[in-house]
Amino acid sequence: MVRMRHWGPVQSLLALVPLLIGLPWLALKHQYSLPTPIVDQYNPITSLPQLSEATILQYAKHLSEDIGYRTPGTREHALADVWMTEKAFQLQAECERVVASQPGRKLQCEVWRQEGSGSHRFDMMAARLYKRYVNLSNIIIRLSDGTDRGKADAVLINSHLDSTLPSPGAADDALAVGVMIECVRVLVNTPGWEPKHAVVFLFNNAEESLQDGSHLFSTQHPIASTVRAVVNLEAAGTAGPELLFQATSHEMILAYSQVPRPYGTIFANEIFSSGVLLSDTDFRQFEYYLNVTGLDMAVVGNSYMYHMRGDLVENIEAGVAQHMAENTFALIKHLTSPNSPLPGLASGYGRPRTVFFAYLGFFFVYSFRTAEVLYALLFIASCVLVRSAGGPSARGATMAKALLSVALGGLGALIGANAVAFMMQRVLGRGMSWFKGEFEPLILYGPAAMCGALLTQLPLAPVPEKALLHAQLLAYAFLAAAGQFAGVGSSAVFFLSAASTFVALLIDRVTSYLSASTVDDAGMAEKMQDGDAKGAGDRHKNVDKAEAKDGFVSLWTYALGQTVPLLTGTQLTSATLVVFVPLTGRIGSEAPAEYIIASIVAILGSYTLNFTTPFAHRFDRPALRKAVVILLLVVSVVMAVFARKEVFDKNHQKRLFVLHKEDLNTREQHLHIAAADGAPGFDDLVHDITAHFGADGVPPKAVVMDDWNSDWDTLYPFSAFLSPYKVDLPLDPAYDAPWPPEEQFMVSAVNDALDESKGTRTMTLKIDHPGIMWTVIAFDAHVLEWTLDNSPPEEFARHHIKEASFYGTDVWTVDMTIKWPPPPNAHPRSSGVNGLRVNFIGIQEKRMWPAKKAEADGSQAMKLFREFDAWLDEKTGGSVDALLMGCVSGEVVV
Structure with a gap:
């Protein structure tokens, strides 16, 4: 095998480019290939039925x-x-x-x-x-x-x-x-x-x-x-x-x-x-x-x-x-x-207890027991391979330094990516700038992760690259075996990478030996021709020297060793980002979305391009410093570009939750607005909405979201993700109640009985909700028994009960027995009340936009939604998708 260590960094990278591009392309092609759609219900040739x-x-x-x-x-x-x-x-x-x-x-x-x-x-x-x-x-x-x-x-x-x-x-x-x-x-x-x-x-x-x-x-x-x-x-x-x-x-x-x-x-x-x-x-x-x-x-x-x-x-x-x-x-x-x-x-x-994974169109299945044997054997074989290596790369101190280098490389990648995440979110205020493309985080955080990894290598350089490859092999083989024995089936990813590296290093060892043997045989023949009897005795010394040769390996070793990590890492990275990037648009503004995505890129990127650290030590320290400077410049340019990007567009919209809520107790109407992401611009949008639709001179109020905030109980418990505002709406003096008194949304207690000797109260909560769906009631009580659960909490607690019924069903009930009266240390909302305080809310079946767009009933809510939706589309260029619900709510003591 021809060694190419005399090539510089640029030439070496160019030699590996076909691999670095071709293998990810192959992996993605297999991962996202779909069958050709069939139109006919029956095969035109066989006349047999087929899936259409x-x-x-x-x-x-x-x-x-x-x-x-x-x-x-x-x-x-x-x-x-x-x-x-x-x-x-x-x-x-x-x-x-x-x-x-x-x-x-x-x-x-x-x-x-x-x-x-x-x-x-x-x-x-x-x-x-x-x-x-x-x-x-x-x-x-x-x-x-x-x-x-x-x-x-x-x-x-x-x-x-x-x-x-x-x-x-x-x-x-x-x-x-x-x-x-x-x-x-x-x-x-x-x-x-x-x-x-x-x-x-x-x-x-x-x-x-x-x-x-x-x-x-x-x-x-x-x-x-x-x-x-x-x-x-x-x-x-x-x-x-x-x-x-x-x-x-x-x-x-x-x-x-x-x-x-x-x-x-x-x-x-x-x-x-x-x-x-x-x-x-x-x-x-x-x-x-x-x-x-x-x-x-x-x-x-x-x-x-x-x-x-x-x-x-x-x-x-x-x-x-x-x-x-x-x-x-x-x-x-x-x-x-x-x-x-x-x-x-x-x-x-x-x-x-089964390991399974799809790989390039094939499906692999084997038991945990088989995995434990395979991974343990690979770890043992890796130890033998490393221990038998000659030259500096086999020395204990060198291996310790190499293992430290590998560990710091991974840690540096994580720190580098998260440092950029901090800058984007906290300093530049441009969080989630990558949201519009599942693979855009690779562009923003990939160079940062690589830069962080290489920065950690500067104090350690130089380290023999063969020692680093040996250290990486041992680390991955150990993680595979240890993880599998701990019952983590995903350890297969480390096994695949370690197996690839093991094969590459083994081939490098064999070809090095053969190459050294060829050179030595030629030299020995020449010496014997000259009558030098020492030639034969020098054979093994020459082999050892060739084997140790400065701790370098052939570029072919990288090509072989990187094949499986590139294929595996590409599949894992793409599948993970496809799920997690869009997910950040609905996990709440408090979630560390920026750091989650940065960490995913750093961890999976380090796995996919695990040759980075050894490859960096293939060249001298000035080359490593130059690579760090270039990456720092790339990171700066990429950050500047992403800082100017809009987070959302028509195909990647922001979720906006909007409730038009009427309080049946006070007759007040409010607009409740919430987002489920941490992208910039939401506060400004709320103020624009307030200026256009809210009561004159009344600013929006930021609302604390907790279990006692009943405004968003229709979405409970997902409401915990929301960052809500409350906007006062101007009320039309001519506005009348939407239903006659006999059809009001009501919560009442029937079959109500108080047993003072036992300190209990038994009742049936009855909820009448004509024309209203997805009703929710919430109250504080120590429930002893009820028709909902055989084991209610043995304490005074907040309870939420959500309803879903078929169209036209207007009544539901709950039978229960509670401790009475409430304990002295009850929640402040329940103390000082002569009865059970119940919050209730529901969605008006005919007042959801755009679901009921074609049959708008002329109510204030639907009139507002029509205007709001058109205004929002024009204001944001279609980059916001709003859920608009007309709700009624109230509070009653029963």
Whole structure:
């Protein structure tokens, strides 16, 4: 192997450029490749049924645009329920016709429209919340062979029909609804397909109201007990392949290995399971109430559209529906086949001890035990390789210095990136300047991380580059083994990198030996020709010298050793940034978004380009200083460019939450405005809104967000992310109450009984809410028992109860027994009150913008929303997406 250490830094980097560009391109090409969309429902050559993306998107468009915003409690939600019910019975009729035309075929199609009421506890974001729902519905289709045995073990495929408050929900989750309908059609029309085990398609009707539909099915439907595994289909974006982000058993991971286009890693699985991502799906209800395993999958690319007006079919990338459909269909066929693991899951399942990851289109699966053996062997082999090295790189002091150098390089990268984050946010006031592109943080923080890494090397230089590569190998091999023995499956990323480095160094060792042997043989032959008898004895000395040769390695060693880290790191970095960058627009202004993104870039960037530190020591110290100066200049220029960038635009909008709230006690009206990000400019926007729409001469008031701020209880507990302002609105003297007195939004206590001897009060809280949806009540009490939870907190505490009911349902109740009277140290809002103080709020069903834009009722709220939306669009150039809700609230003592 030819050594090229005589090349300078520029020549060496140019030699590696094809690798540095080509491998990331290859990784991204495989990672984001999507199948070609299919239009026809039947293959024009074979006449067999096939999954049609065009048909799936047709269903998604009908739900999201023809019907529209399907928030539980709205008329549109009821229309979607009617449409899906009719569609289910049409599929059943089609199934019966097909079976009738194929005598002897074992296939039965059953349909249910479930309707029911219930309640459940929903803890999230360290908040305790209770849900109450009335008359909600689900639509269920079961395909089986018609026998009791065939129905005994079933797989559940789930999606949700409803959409959330500000979104038409084309991707979330009408896309998955369309996929499931297409899967039913293709299965039914596939000649000879007979399920060994049943498949249950659940079109649940209330996920966005905190998983009420899945709770209803899990706790009340008669076939729920037959479910052995769940495949949940979701969307938090509109582009890219569907990501497997939660897998809860080894059996289901193996089932996923059957899909044609796998996209998922244990890295994503462990991040989601850690709770770092404040997100949740219906999977929670199935896992908790049915005690079943499964797979949770979602489209996550371009999640700028998640829960926004832009969640439309026109923004769903071509091939996304096809990808989801083909993977889901493959899972159904496998899980309903004779090879299905479903019967074995009837007795329960264990948490997976399985490493899995998709890599360049392949899916790798192996057990934790196998991983422990492999990683331990690699660490031992690495120690042997390093220990057997000759020359300075093998000395203890040199290795210690090299290990320190590697550690400081990683720490320096982290400090450098976060230093720039501090400058951008605190000094320049231009935080989140990278928000408009998932990969833009690489441009801003990548050079800073590299500069920080190289700065830490100046006091240590020079260090033999071979020693540094050995140190890096030992560090990664140790992290892989130690992490795996600690039960962290994501340690596979260190194993992959260490294995690549080990192979490269081993090849370098062999070629160095062969090269030295060739040179020595030539020299020995010449000496023997001259009669020098010492030639043969010098052979081993010459080999040792060649092996140690200044501690340098060939550029080919970098090329080989960097291949796997580049491929792996590119996939990890892109997948992580695609999720986390848009997420910073909805995690609250107090969240350290700038530092989170900077740290992600530094950590994953250091892994991806892990040759940086050894490569820097390949050259002399002046070259290292020059590299630092150049990087400092690059960082300064990049910061200047990003400081001038606008954070948001039409395709990457700011989320603005706006409530028009009427207080039924005081008749006052206010505009409540909040943001969920830390980007600059929000305060100025609020003042502009106040000047245009607020009462004359009254400035906006910043509001403290806590559990006793009931203004935002409709969004509780997500309201903790908000940074709200309260704006006084001018009140029209001619304004009248929107409802006659007998139809007022009221909270009352019925069946009220006081037991002074026991110190308790028993009552039924009754909430009447005509024309109002998503009602919430909040109160302070020590609850002893109630119909919501078997184990309420054993203390005086704040309680929030949220409701979601079917359209036209106007009453809900809660039975409870509380300690009475309240303790002397009760919250100040509860003391001195002769009764139970209850805060209540709800959304007026006809007063949501843009959901009810086409049927604006002429109310003050809708008139304001129409003007506000047009003004905001012009003011911001379409870079802000506002959720506009008309709410009524009040306070009562019962």
